Amino acid sequence: MRPFHLLVFFVLAVVACGVPQGSGTMPEVEGIDFAIAIHGGAGTIDREMNPDLEKAYREALEDALRLGHGLLEQGATSLDVVEQVVRRLEDDELFNAGKGAVFTHEGTNELDAAIMDGATRGCGAVTGVTTVKNPISLARAVMEASPHVFFTGAGAEAFAEKMGLERVEPDYFFTQRRWDSLQRVLEREEDRGSNAEKHGTVGCVALDRSGHLAAATSTGGMTNKRFGRVGDVPVIGAGTYADDQTAAISCTGHGEQFIRNTVASRVSALMEYKGLTLAEAVESVIGDVLQPGDGGLIAVGRDGAIALEFNTEGMYRGAADSSGRFEVAIWE
Amino acid sequence: MRPFHLLVFFVLAVVACGVPQGSGTMPEVEGIDFAIAIHGGAGTIDREMNPDLEKAYREALEDALRLGHGLLEQGATSLDVVEQVVRRLEDDELFNAGKGAVFTHEGTNELDAAIMDGATRGCGAVTGVTTVKNPISLARAVMEASPHVFFTGAGAEAFAEKMGLERVEPDYFFTQRRWDSLQRVLEREEDRGSNAEKHGTVGCVALDRSGHLAAATSTGGMTNKRFGRVGDVPVIGAGTYADDQTAAISCTGHGEQFIRNTVASRVSALMEYKGLTLAEAVESVIGDVLQPGDGGLIAVGRDGAIALEFNTEGMYRGAADSSGRFEVAIWE
Numbered sequence: 001m002r003p004f005h006l007l008v009f010f011v012l013a014v015v016a017c018g019v020p021q022g023s024g025t026m027p028e029v030e031g032i033d034f035a036i037a038i039h040g041g042a043g044t045i046d047r048e049m050n051p052d053l054e055k056a057y058r059e060a061l062e063d064a065l066r067l068g069h070g071l072l073e074q075g076a077t078s079l080d081v082v083e084q085v086v087r088r089l090e091d092d093e094l095f096n097a098g099k100g101a102v103f104t105h106e107g108t109n110e111l112d113a114a115i116m117d118g119a120t121r122g123c124g125a126v127t128g129v130t131t132v133k134n135p136i137s138l139a140r141a142v143m144e145a146s147p148h149v150f151f152t153g154a155g156a157e158a159f160a161e162k163m164g165l166e167r168v169e170p171d172y173f174f175t176q177r178r179w180d181s182l183q184r185v186l187e188r189e190e191d192r193g194s195n196a197e198k199h200g201t202v203g204c205v206a207l208d209r210s211g212h213l214a215a216a217t218s219t220g221g222m223t224n225k226r227f228g229r230v231g232d233v234p235v236i237g238a239g240t241y242a243d244d245q246t247a248a249i250s251c252t253g254h255g256e257q258f259i260r261n262t263v264a265s266r267v268s269a270l271m272e273y274k275g276l277t278l279a280e281a282v283e284s285v286i287g288d289v290l291q292p293g294d295g296g297l298i299a300v301g302r303d304g305a306i307a308l309e310f311n312t313e314g315m316y317r318g319a320a321d322s323s324g325r326f327e328v329a330i331w332e
Numbered sequence: 333m334r335p336f337h338l339l340v341f342f343v344l345a346v347v348a349c350g351v352p353q354g355s356g357t358m359p360e361v362e363g364i365d366f367a368i369a370i371h372g373g374a375g376t377i378d379r380e381m382n383p384d385l386e387k388a389y390r391e392a393l394e395d396a397l398r399l400g401h402g403l404l405e406q407g408a409t410s411l412d413v414v415e416q417v418v419r420r421l422e423d424d425e426l427f428n429a430g431k432g433a434v435f436t437h438e439g440t441n442e443l444d445a446a447i448m449d450g451a452t453r454g455c456g457a458v459t460g461v462t463t464v465k466n467p468i469s470l471a472r473a474v475m476e477a478s479p480h481v482f483f484t485g486a487g488a489e490a491f492a493e494k495m496g497l498e499r500v501e502p503d504y505f506f507t508q509r510r511w512d513s514l515q516r517v518l519e520r521e522e523d524r525g526s527n528a529e530k531h532g533t534v535g536c537v538a539l540d541r542s543g544h545l546a547a548a549t550s551t552g553g554m555t556n557k558r559f560g561r562v563g564d565v566p567v568i569g570a571g572t573y574a575d576d577q578t579a580a581i582s583c584t585g586h587g588e589q590f591i592r593n594t595v596a597s598r599v600s601a602l603m604e605y606k607g608l609t610l611a612e613a614v615e616s617v618i619g620d621v622l623q624p625g626d627g628g629l630i631a632v633g634r635d636g637a638i639a640l641e642f643n644t645e646g647m648y649r650g651a652a653d654s655s656g657r658f659e660v661a662i663w664e
Contacts, residue, residue, distance in 0.1 A: 121592045128484055148561045149588045152460055153485050155560025228487025229480045237569040237594040256481045260453045262569040262597040269601035 032304025041200025101220020203250030231255025253295010364636025373532025433552020450545030535582030563587025585627010
């Protein structure tokens, strides 16, 4: 074979291979010891938001991010960090999770959460809990103190009781703003609240100094939801996923779309099996697999790369790492 | 560059590409118009089973397989076929689904089911239903008659009522055999029943004459389950998945392992992103990702290839296609 033919053959062979398999192994970020990203929901977020409210959102995001950054700096595990940060967001009534959960059609609050440990692919999830102050800690208890992964409703509450988790009366989750939002939807008036508030979630992903990844997501569900509807949050692989070989991912948006398209685990599969980088994998899923307006996700790769991607008007989000990066944002 | 160097470069480039991307596009099966596979649970199935019981299992599997094969031959859609076949298995008290559901710790029967349409990746799932005769049909109603994907407990029952699905009194699901099984477990005697019965599920996957794939799975859960435990069945991507680009998959076994490892969607991802054939993808997941004893799965590829793989002692299963293949089996 002559050199020219060899060259043509070589070029064709490379093209036939599609995306080079090795590209995912090239570090995207040099020398990152730890990294964290958070979100507080994606959707149509009014750009004319009251400045005081916008300031409150930014401060809440900064506060949660600072908590996580500080813990990681001190050497905390990613699992502890994502749980603690999500607890902070659950306790803040600005976000649709924990205290700030939206109301169901029946005027109740039913909360979902999931957590996953990238080191073991261990995971825990709960749906339909009504009296547990911090559903993310219940999800962690399911992961660590039961042989199971996923508990629902009254059974999940019984497990919370057995584990001694902090319980609250259901009216702890009453907030006027969410109640008014339900009334507007029930009256079929246009809901002027943001989609991010109506469908919102909170989430955190982290890489710790030991190289372990973890992801956590929590939500109050969807305003006016019926029939015990469950979204993507407690569905492992849809709204939450973590694998030390690839990335930790937490999603937010139109939950049904994230379930059908197994969004969180698809990001991981694109990295593991197609050799994409985190950024390429996330862009492919948010840009090509999902539809505009569906939502967004946050992810941290094994090398500390961070992705914050959404196809909505905005996503409450923040990112920080050991290099000094520390930023929060709402719109593009 | 001299020819020898080019050759070395070419060989290295091909090696770096790993598994050739195109291998999944080579048809494994020539000229298959339609194909179907079913399962009735995997686990330690006693090889010394009463001959009458073994005969009953084989006849039930043949009966369900014949129903599906006949419908596909007549041109039915894969979605109709997997629903009808799973209904048949749900109505047979031999299997842990529908009528034959096992008992929870509290002595109730709580049923889960999921269905997925490979043409659209549309899906529906329910968990914790107690009065719906055929949970698989409720899952289909969730998919087709609601904007949602996943309903739980009393909410799912309210939706069944609204949709006019057949309801039964909870004691419809009482069977002496399952009740005795619970009593044995509660008394902490060794449970001599089979794991396949204790954890079992039923499932069906099909390719129809139009080239569309569908998957359906249904279960009564796990004997003595507590805390509203949910297994892999209603978790899309874990126990059930279908995508016309790759395959339809239905799993059975140790549900938690199937959730952590997103087993059903992993088979699809290995085909789509790594270019594996169905057989290679299934073997990789059952043999390498899961642990021995975890369970098994059935799958049909877009080309009509069928995989029936398990890492347990046995799996109640059957396969048939347009070439005349028609077989049922329990052990290897």
